[in-house]
Amino acid sequence: MTTSQTESPSPSAAEPDERRLPMSPLLALGTAAFMGILTEALPAGVLPEMARDLSVSESAAGQSLTIYAIATGLSAIPVSVATAKWRRKPLLLLSVVVFAVANLVTALSSSYPLTMAFRLFAGIAAAVVWAELVGYARRLAPPHLQGRAIAITMAGVPLALSLGIPVGTFLGGLFGWRLTFGLVAVISVLLVVWLLVSVPDAPGQQAGQREPIFKALRLPGVAAVLFVVAAYVLAHNILYTYIATFLDEYDMGASRDIVLLVFGLASVVSIFITGALVDRKLRALTIGSTSLFIVAAVLLALLAESPVVVYGAMVLWGLGWGGVTTLLQTAVTDAGGDRGQALLVTTWNSFMAGGGAAGGLLLDSLGPTSFPWSVLLLLVPVLLVVVAGRAHAFPVKRPGMS
Template structure:
């Protein structure tokens, strides 16, 4: 999850209409979010096949998600600074070209090290894309519709989870996992043409006067949001990265695509609810999201012998998780105030550090304790998340938002 907020003036031609949303452009940006999200999480659905084909264990193959996140975490801040003067459209097209190249190499690679290099490059491309997508959406919309514009763009995440990963898993089972990555290349190439045709240009931004990272950390509310981001994403990633392995242990390996479909569908419902109520109920929605994922983890830990309850738990998990990216980036932007750009950059880095940490931690848990340890780890991590959200009443997760886009 990565984003950029800005209060910089836009070019006169960059707004399609001061009373309407430029849906064509926003849907192109949503597709870019879809590609970045699907490229990141697709190995979770085809992990056993990838590990068998490349001759490595599943815990080692799970690091293909980790290395992607490492690429983003290491490069998001420096690349964002280095390309701040670039025009936004040019930068977004460059990022999409990076995805096309990385997925092509992943599809063709027969060597584990080369695959990992390609995954790292894809993560670097994601660092470029996520550093500008939310800010791009805000700048394309009139002020009173900026929140809705971001919500439209962020639908790319649940669509990737609800349709993309299950479809990729199904195609991987049917035609081979390499086909799924080849299709990702084709989609990225098509999106490049779409962006070139319909997305308005936006200027770059000067770096002068930007608040430093340390100043952002001193702003009340920023640290609690960043802590929640790190731990919540870590908890989610531990289970999601190895969901195919977890389901195989339960004897539900053949239902991985259906389970992911249920998760993604619930995530879409979640982001719709969050988009409708975030301006008035950010705190309540964040607490509810944490509790829903905790209940899901408890169910998977204690009642996973029942396939029906596994599907119920996954639905609750998706319902809790789907709106979390929007909730956290809105919370950090509100808390950051004048330091919002720096706070958002740190959120990008911590999000991906958590993704990387989740892949590593999940692999360690799998080797030491088996896949049944995943739900317990999720539950243990969510307890401090709930405590911090509950405590950050004045800043970070206030009952009423201080400023609404």
């Protein structure tokens, strides 16, 4: 989900302090990640109300999520190439402005086509935001703290899913979905101001510095990391997209909000653990993340009749998922630099969108009890690839670490 245009720290960016991280710009970037995910997923929590006001079916309203994810995935590489020469800060600011405008239009519009058009624009803007976050985090941090800087920047992703979406849904129930989108637009404007005053600028790339993005697939470790991204994200989204349906199968539908809260809190714990250890323990954390999700899937496949087991599985799943964005971002950057990041954006968003489609096929053909088994089918190869990738994809010692 993130790429950057510069392969090395820019001389115009502020020189990183070797002793500590610059928290204000990193937190501003993390908030940009938060807003990207919140803008994408907020319709899921207010879908019936959106559908009614836009005079469309809930299925049609649900495509507001699909068009955003597809726009992000398909535009990541073309946008990276087209904007390679642009200075990075104006590009980042423009993207967040698009978030603000898209959310404002969504809040005010009664036209389904107009709403969908601005959802598409917001998805393209998200591709640009993901295109800058990791590069900025790496430029702002000394080498031995770059993993931690990425963790802080990308913490906005699981925080938006675990806390932002439920809060947005709650506010939508209290004040209406339009006011909720309006509030997100206001926060986006405030974020523009924060980025403007705290984040340094950096130049784009000159024509002679750029190499074809797809050549990164030839670099050792990149293909392995992208396989892990594809399979892990697909497994997660098959189960997460249809978690309500799965819980209904075991008469736990009424506890859906509590189950998701448990998952979200465990994800937050994982964020902090990953941020503290990623620079020194990337390989071990990735193996642990995958193993925890596998154990959770086994529990859900065999013992989901027990609510206690379901809650325990949610804790394990959340602990595995919360830090995975940081882990895979760091791994692909170590292996393939910024070109690897561009490929990760496309892979991540494509398989995130594919999770809903694959889950729908499983639901129609095999029923909701098939979801945990599909997770196992996808994650066992992931674990094998991570364990085998000790030389380049997930090395014992990260490049540049003393």
